[in-house]
Amino acid sequence: MPYIEWRGGKCRVKWWAGEYLPNGRKKYETESGFEDEDAARDYGLDREYEVRHGTAIKQRDSKTLMKSYCWDWFNAQDLRPSSTQSYKAIINKRIEPYWGSRAVGDITAFEYEAWKKALRAAAERGEVSARYVREILMVFGAMMDDSVTRYQLRMTSPVVREKRGRGKYEKKVRENKRPQExxxxxxxxxxxxxxxxxxxxxxxxxxxxxxxxxxxxxxxxxxxxxxxxxxxxxxxxxxxxxxxxxxxxxxxxxxxxxxxxxxxxxxxxxxxxxxxxxxxxxxxxxxxxxxxxxxxxxxxxxxxxxxxxxxxxxxxxxxxxxxxxxxxxxxxxxxxxxxxxxxxxxxxxxxxxxxxxxxxxxxxxxxxxxxxxxxxxxxxxxxxxxxxxxxxxxxxxxxxxxxxxxxxxxxxxxxxxxxxxxxxxxxxxxxxxxxxxxxxxxxxx
Incomplete structure (x- = not known):
């Protein structure tokens, strides 16, 4: 069971992380800032459930900064030479400068959507190409997907995949081509x-x-x-x-x-x-x-x-x-x-x-x-x-x-x-x- 305690007017919950310290004692993780004990206890019970079922995300992993993770991710990819250059440039110019100081586990879907909207606005102003924006979002999306499925740094990806029928309809623009004569x-x-x-x-x-x-x-x-x-x-x-x-x-x-x-x-x-x-x-x-x-x-x-x-x-x-x-x-x-x-x-x-x-x-x-x-x-x-x-x-x-x-x-x-x-x-x-x-x-x- 999680352990509840009050610190400075806020409630803190502590739970077993499923690991042991070098001295053999159980290793605990904590989360603070709760207004009442019920909310803190529910949070701790959820974390213990994840530990029992092998789906827990370690706090130290989720706090990995993007400036470290994006390059660890890049170095783990098996890419063609042209893709290697493209991915490296995108991380250097677009992803690390914007997200580098954030922890992987702290990035929210709302923040991602705001960033995506800003990139698309830049494309509409002619500052970057629409194709380049798609490449940036593709690289970031792959990075976030891997943080969930491969590296277990998050529970879910902040990149919300667009579903057909949701949001403003945008017809795919096809290149105007004539038959080859x-x-x-x-x-x-x-x-x-x-x-x-x-x-x-x-x-x-x-x-x-x-x-x-x-x-x-x-x-x-x-x-x-x-x-x-x-x-x-x-x-x-x-x-x-x-x-x-x-x-x-x-x-x-x-x-x-x-x-x-x-x-x-x-x-x-x-x-x-x-x-x-x-x-x-x-x-x-x-x-x-x-x-x-x-x-x-x-x-x-x-x-x-x-x-x-x-x-x-x-x-x-x-x-x-x-x-x-x-x-x-x-x-x-x-x-x-x-x-x-x-x-x-x-x-x-x-x-x-x-x-x-x-x-x-x-x-x-x-x-x-x-x-x-x-x-x-x-x-x-x-x-x-x-x-x-x-x-x-x-x-x-x-x-x-x-x-x-x-x-x-x-x-x-x-x-x-x-x-x-x-x-x-x-x-x-x-x-x-x-x-x-x-x-x-x-x-x-």
Whole structure:
């Protein structure tokens, strides 16, 4: 039974915490500030009930300060490099400065709701993005959930999950997208050639016809690119996978999404693709030929090089590449002279990531198997469908065929193609005469 005593006009309750001191005596915990004995006794009985049923929260644990807990929590997480940087920045800038002096067990739902409202107001004023606010709340919510379920520092989380039908209805805002048109892509690719040469031309078509994520494109190396892969794959030299890949993808050209390129503790690092979505992407013949031409024009390990010949990671990609391609630019003179580049108005203020979205639209429009579509996008199917699903060579071949048909139907004989870059092997330059003649007869811009 809990023990009740009066101290300075207030009632205090003491109960056994379920532990023993080094000298063998029982260890007690106390709580003060009660106005009457009944309230204090009920509180003590509740704590003893929790001790008997193994659900008690030790007072010393609940009083852990957030400035300690948030970093202990962070260090216990197994995160990808990009998430590690994001979480660390959020804790540094948003969580520790606001909550650091508070005990984990003292944070209330009312305080959390007030903080969330202030963050959303800051987003409405344009001080931070709505997406950033969602990330902050997600990290804090995970932190508080773990304080209950994993570390037993609280009984319940102060983060109240919103229930459908409660509060003001807010319709989810969807990005305004147009169907991806070949004419729009061609204008982007022509602009990319002016901005970035043959690399830019190939980059746009590869993004649109493979749906690779931008950092997967940055991390694509020549050994994983059609036409070199899988024969040049350094990872499977002694692996049983190599033989079936050689058989399957020499008859059906493909590239391998093996890495993405990211910063890890200030160093450029090849890391696993998002969601561990390693995958093989069949490429249509026209793109296979583009890759041949591009790889023959340089000896870099990176398929898509920056202006300086190095990796794209570390460049100001949007400002130096994507924005001029998308929005156009004025004519330049001098060392970096180029003609005026017209804007592609359909893509005004749009992300290059939408080329990936457009690829999914094409696959759905062409009626491809859902399992083949999701595998190509780097997604996993859940449930029984995912367990039994398998992408067959026939599914991949049909994807390559429909993509090639889309290219041929649009390009015809009169659309502009860039001149083939040099240096090139003699036999390779003979394989693409259409590009040479078309590029020689037209000007860009």
């Amino acid at each position: 070949m004419a729009t892509l061609h204008r982007l690719a022509v602009n990319a050639y002016e901005v970035w040469g043959y690399t830019g031309w190939t980059y746009i078509w590869t993004a649109a016809f493979t749906a690779m994520r931008p950092k997967e494109m940055w991390g694509l190396q020549r050994c994983f690119t059609s036409p070199n892969w899988p024969a040049s794959d350094p990872l499977d030299a002694d692996d049983d996978k190599r033989e079936p890949d050689l058989d399957r993808y020499t008859r059906m050209p493909a590239l391998r999404v093996q890495y993405q390129h990211q910063w890890v503790e200030g160093q450029r690092t090849l890391v696993d693709p998002k969601y561990d979505s390693w995958r093989t992407l069949v490429v249509p013949p026209f793109l296979h030929e583009m890759h041949k031409v591009l790889l023959a024009s340089h000896d870099s390990q990176w398929t898509f090089r920056s202006h300086s010949g190095g990796p794209l990671l570390g460049t100001s990609f949007e400002k130096a590449y994507w924005w001029p391609i998308r929005d156009g630019s004025l004519a330049r003179e001098g060392r970096y002279a180029r003609a005026e580049i017209p804007a592609v108005t359909e893509m005004a203020k749009k992300r290059i990531y939408l080329l990936r979205h457009g690829h999914k639209e094409w696959l759905d429009e062409d009626g491809h198997s859902r399992v083949a579509v999701e595998a190509r996008m780097g997604h996993e199917l859940g449930g029984v469908e995912g367990v039994y699903a398998n992408v067959t060579p026939g599914m991949e071949l049909r994807i390559a065929e429909t993509l090639q048909e889309r290219w041929e139907k649009f390009m015809g004989e009169n659309m502009w193609l860039p001149p083939v870059p040099s240096p090139l092997p003699v036999d390779l330059s003979l394989r693409v005469p259409a590009q040479v003649s078309a590029g020689a007869s037209l000007e860009v811009g």
